[in-house]
Amino acid sequence: MKRRFSLVLALLMLLSFMTACGGKKAEPVPAKAADTPAAPPKTYKVTMWQHTPFTRVAVPDKSQDFIRQYIEEKYGLDIQIVPAPADGADAKLNAMIAGGDLPDLIQARWNVANNQYRQFMEQGVLIPLDDYIKEFKYLQSVQDDFGWAHMKSNGKTFGVATRSGLNGDSLWIRKDWLERLSLKMPTTVEELATVAKAFATQDPDGNGKPDTYGFTAHGSPTDLVPRLETIMAPFGVYPGRNYAYVENNQVVFTAFSKEMKVAIQWLQDLVKAKAIDPDWMTNKFENWRNALIQGKVGIAHNRFELLREYSGSNTMGKEIKEANPKANWVQLPALKGPAGTFGNWAPAPTSISMHITRKGNDEPGKARAIMKFMADAMNPETETFNILAWGKKDVHYDMKDGKVWSRLPAALAPEAGWLGYYRVFRIPGDFVEDVFWRSEPALREAERIANNVPVLDKRRESIVPTHDAAPDFNAYIREMHAKFILGTEPMASWDKFTETAMTKYRGKEILDQHVAEFKKHGLIK
Amino acid sequence: MIQSRGEKIFGVVNIIFLTLLSVATLFPVMYIVSVSLTPLEALARHGGFRIIPAEVTLDAYRFLLNTPLIPRAFLNSVIITVLGTTANLLLTTLLAYPLSKKLLPGRTPVLGAVLFTMLFGGGLVPTYILIKNLGLIDSYWSAILPGAISTYNLLVMKSFFENMPEDIMEAARIDGAGEMRILWQIVLPLSKPVIATLGLFYAVAHWNGFFDAMMFINDVKLQPLQVVLRNVLMDAMRAEDFVTDQVVLLPGETIKMAAIVVAMAPMLAVYPWIQKHFTKGVLLGSIKG
Numbered sequence: 167m168k169r170r171f172s173l174v175l176a177l178l179m180l181l182s183f184m185t186a187c188g189g190k191k192a193e194p195v196p197a198k199a200a201d202t203p204a205a206p207p208k209t210y211k212v213t214m215w216q217h218t219p220f221t222r223v224a225v226p227d228k229s230q231d232f233i234r235q236y237i238e239e240k241y242g243l244d245i246q247i248v249p250a251p252a253d254g255a256d257a258k259l260n261a262m263i264a265g266g267d268l269p270d271l272i273q274a275r276w277n278v279a280n281n282q283y284r285q286f287m288e289q290g291v292l293i294p295l296d297d298y299i300k301e302f303k304y305l306q307s308v309q310d311d312f313g314w315a316h317m318k319s320n321g322k323t324f325g326v327a328t329r330s331g332l333n334g335d336s337l338w339i340r341k342d343w344l345e346r347l348s349l350k351m352p353t354t355v356e357e358l359a360t361v362a363k364a365f366a367t368q369d370p371d372g373n374g375k376p377d378t379y380g381f382t383a384h385g386s387p388t389d390l391v392p393r394l395e396t397i398m399a400p401f402g403v404y405p406g407r408n409y410a411y412v413e414n415n416q417v418v419f420t421a422f423s424k425e426m427k428v429a430i431q432w433l434q435d436l437v438k439a440k441a442i443d444p445d446w447m448t449n450k451f452e453n454w455r456n457a458l459i460q461g462k463v464g465i466a467h468n469r470f471e472l473l474r475e476y477s478g479s480n481t482m483g484k485e486i487k488e489a490n491p492k493a494n495w496v497q498l499p500a501l502k503g504p505a506g507t508f509g510n511w512a513p514a515p516t517s518i519s520m521h522i523t524r525k526g527n528d529e530p531g532k533a534r535a536i537m538k539f540m541a542d543a544m545n546p547e548t549e550t551f552n553i554l555a556w557g558k559k560d561v562h563y564d565m566k567d568g569k570v571w572s573r574l575p576a577a578l579a580p581e582a583g584w585l586g587y588y589r590v591f592r593i594p595g596d597f598v599e600d601v602f603w604r605s606e607p608a609l610r611e612a613e614r615i616a617n618n619v620p621v622l623d624k625r626r627e628s629i630v631p632t633h634d635a636a637p638d639f640n641a642y643i644r645e646m647h648a649k650f651i652l653g654t655e656p657m658a659s660w661d662k663f664t665e666t667a668m669t670k671y672r673g674k675e676i677l678d679q680h681v682a683e684f685k686k687h688g689l690i691k
Numbered sequence: 692m693i694q695s696r697g698e699k700i701f702g703v704v705n706i707i708f709l710t711l712l713s714v715a716t717l718f719p720v721m722y723i724v725s726v727s728l729t730p731l732e733a734l735a736r737h738g739g740f741r742i743i744p745a746e747v748t749l750d751a752y753r754f755l756l757n758t759p760l761i762p763r764a765f766l767n768s769v770i771i772t773v774l775g776t777t778a779n780l781l782l783t784t785l786l787a788y789p790l791s792k793k794l795l796p797g798r799t800p801v802l803g804a805v806l807f808t809m810l811f812g813g814g815l816v817p818t819y820i821l822i823k824n825l826g827l828i829d830s831y832w833s834a835i836l837p838g839a840i841s842t843y844n845l846l847v848m849k850s851f852f853e854n855m856p857e858d859i860m861e862a863a864r865i866d867g868a869g870e871m872r873i874l875w876q877i878v879l880p881l882s883k884p885v886i887a888t889l890g891l892f893y894a895v896a897h898w899n900g901f902f903d904a905m906m907f908i909n910d911v912k913l914q915p916l917q918v919v920l921r922n923v924l925m926d927a928m929r930a931e932d933f934v935t936d937q938v939v940l941l942p943g944e945t946i947k948m949a950a951i952v953v954a955m956a957p958m959l960a961v962y963p964w965i966q967k968h969f970t971k972g973v974l975l976g977s978i979k980g
Binding site for chain 2: 224225248249251252253254257258260261262264265266267
């Protein structure tokens with residue numbers, strides 16, 4: 167027994183020696199900047215954490231990545247992109263940061279992980295960028311005060327939010343149907359309702375069958391009232407799930423506002439008059455798309471490029487023409503409604519922002535080089551912007567009359583390749599917008615459409631972390647709104663609906679969260 | 692054998708019950724395969740539900756296989772599964788065999804330590820730090836080494852070895868065989884059931900492995916199939932949310948189903964071959980003599 171025991175003890179001691187012997191690789195000591203005299207432009211190794219929709223293509227090797235080489239040559243930054251996984255990105259980033267493996271540059275998607283970045287700001291993971299923003303003046307113009315407010319903590323700015331996206335959505339109408347039925351272009355919401363009912367009852371396509379409607383929609387998990395949002399603008403309603411905004415120093419939920427009630431009543435009337443396609447609640451995107459192509463509806467909320475031919479590989483415009491050469495979709499002018507004349511609503515301030523971590527500042531000059539690059543990347547006047555946006559001339563795009571026409575198929579296709587990774591620097595607001603910019607003319611048209619109509623601007627929303635009660639709350643709102651619109655729930659029970667949502671579905675807690683956030687931004691007292 | 696009436700009735704009811712159960716199990720698989728083969732327009736028209744598809748198209752599969760990453764990811768998964776399972780079986784055997792000898796000095800503390808790991812783990816951040824400091828980030832081994840020995844499987848194997856008759860090993864020892872030789876040439880050939888069973892458990896776990904690879908492998912070219920498929924699907928779903936011109940190229944539902952079939956198929960193909968060892972294997976830890 168004793169012999170065995172000492173044997174075991176000896177074994178254990180040997181084992182512990184061996185673990186202690188595993189040598190640690192010595193960390194290379196970084197050169198102290200103070201010692202080097204006026205050094206030649208140094209190359210900094212930078213890792214960038216990026217949320218990207220381009221995960222179907224690998225980040226290329228440096229030898230094939232001309233953009234990376236360009237950036238290194240011009241700014242001294244050797245950027246290694248670390249794509250965030252589509253699932254579990256937050257957990258991974260947290261683990262990396264807690265484990266000491268910080269990336270230098272983080273691209274944040276605010277509608278995904280907002281709470282996280284607040285914490286990073288407060289815990290010193292990110293560095294303040296005020297001095298650099300002052301130095302690189304272009305950055306000051308990418309956001310308005312409200313947009314910058316989200317990047318601030320304790321008066322210091324910790325990130326750069328990319329420019330607000332265009333809201334390329336609009337209401338469109340079949341002009342040929344209007345002409346066929348000898349109707350005027352509607353200018354108020356009442357006139358629109360009349361036209362919608364006419365489209366449903368007066369056989370505007372002249373085929374003798376009652377197969378047309380005013381509107382249709384398709385269910386989308388993110389929309390409050392699917393695909394009918396632009397119609398809400400003249401009513402003063404701002405779309406969005408538990409969207410809350412400030413009015414008269416009060417925080418109001420869009421879903422329960424008095425404007426929403428009026429809008430829903432209007433929709434209810436349309437449903438009663440059968441002006442809306444009865445499948446609107448269960449339609450998938452494909453059904454909705456088919457409905458437009460086959461001429462089933464006369465009014466639609468759409469992004470402009472779906473109805474335009476030069477939107478590249480987007481074939482909807484073409485398909486519509488093929489199905490019916492006479493089909494003529496035009497943008498509806500802004501409609502006058504109870505809240506005023508609006509054709510659209512102002513887009514959210516941002517959904518993507520760039521942050522530099524304290525690792526990005528571990529060598530002198532590194533953070534500055536990164537900011538310099540960013541300022542150029544966001545500025546459409548620079549060569550950097552062009553390379554990031556469009557690629558290589560004559561390889562990825564052609565210049566026709568001084569305008570860029572991209573040769574790439576849809577940006578999300580594998581053939582468009584890894585170029586997509588670099589577009590995120592200069593995306594105006596939401597990366598998806600980029601999908602549509604096949605050419606400068608398309609881009610200009612989008613801007614024209616977006617600016618064509620006065621926009622409802624209630625943008626004083628706060629960005630709050632998703633409350634755990636939010637999914638049920640949103641689901642309940644969506645369900646009830648649908649019931650009200652369909653008429654299965656009478657408008658008289660609106661107040662009861664509001665109260666149930668605020669109490670049973672914990673809307674009050676979500677509201678309190680918004681109020682606290684608004685107070686932090688100084689938007690309410 | 693003459694069956695009593697009760698037994699006959701039971702037989703009939705049993706057959707009906709099991710048939711229904713099999714259908715209920717097979718039905719989702721059939722649905723998945725069918726949707727993956729249906730062209731998009733047919734789905735939209737019929738509201739997405741066809742058991743036997745009227746028209747068949749390979750578009751969804753073509754889309755997946757054209758994504759350059761997916762064949763590469765498939766290869767990565769195969770490599771990780773093969774390497775991983777080999778490592779697993781090797782290490783598990785080498786630990787289970789000595790622990791099965793009741794006279795091993797220090798057996799109880801070692802077993803205690805092993806059981807401890809079954810109940811408590813380090814957590815995500817310490818694991819991340821560990822993997823990082825071992826230099827395993829962006830390496831296949833980060834998906835293999837941390838979980839190389841599954842405690843549960845280890846205990847199954849240990850039980851199995853304990854139940855093997857000592858006589859053969861005694862005889863071999865008398866004949867002058869060393870312990871390693873006994874292990875490799877006598878014990879293991881007799882352990883085919885348990886090795887096949889545990890090998891299958893490990894292989895399936897590796898094939899389905901998502902979390903480790905997602906966390907520790909950044910280079911998309913090295914990521915296994917499940918991670919890449921998840922990324923592709925999330926992109927497709929996200930793109931659908933926003934109205935895009937991609938919709939013609941991204942038939943969402945059918946692609947999701949095709950991805951599921953692609954992920955399932957290899958394991959389904961391997962199962963029947965191991966089947967004959969499998970049914971014997973799981974029980975072996977429990978039956979004495």
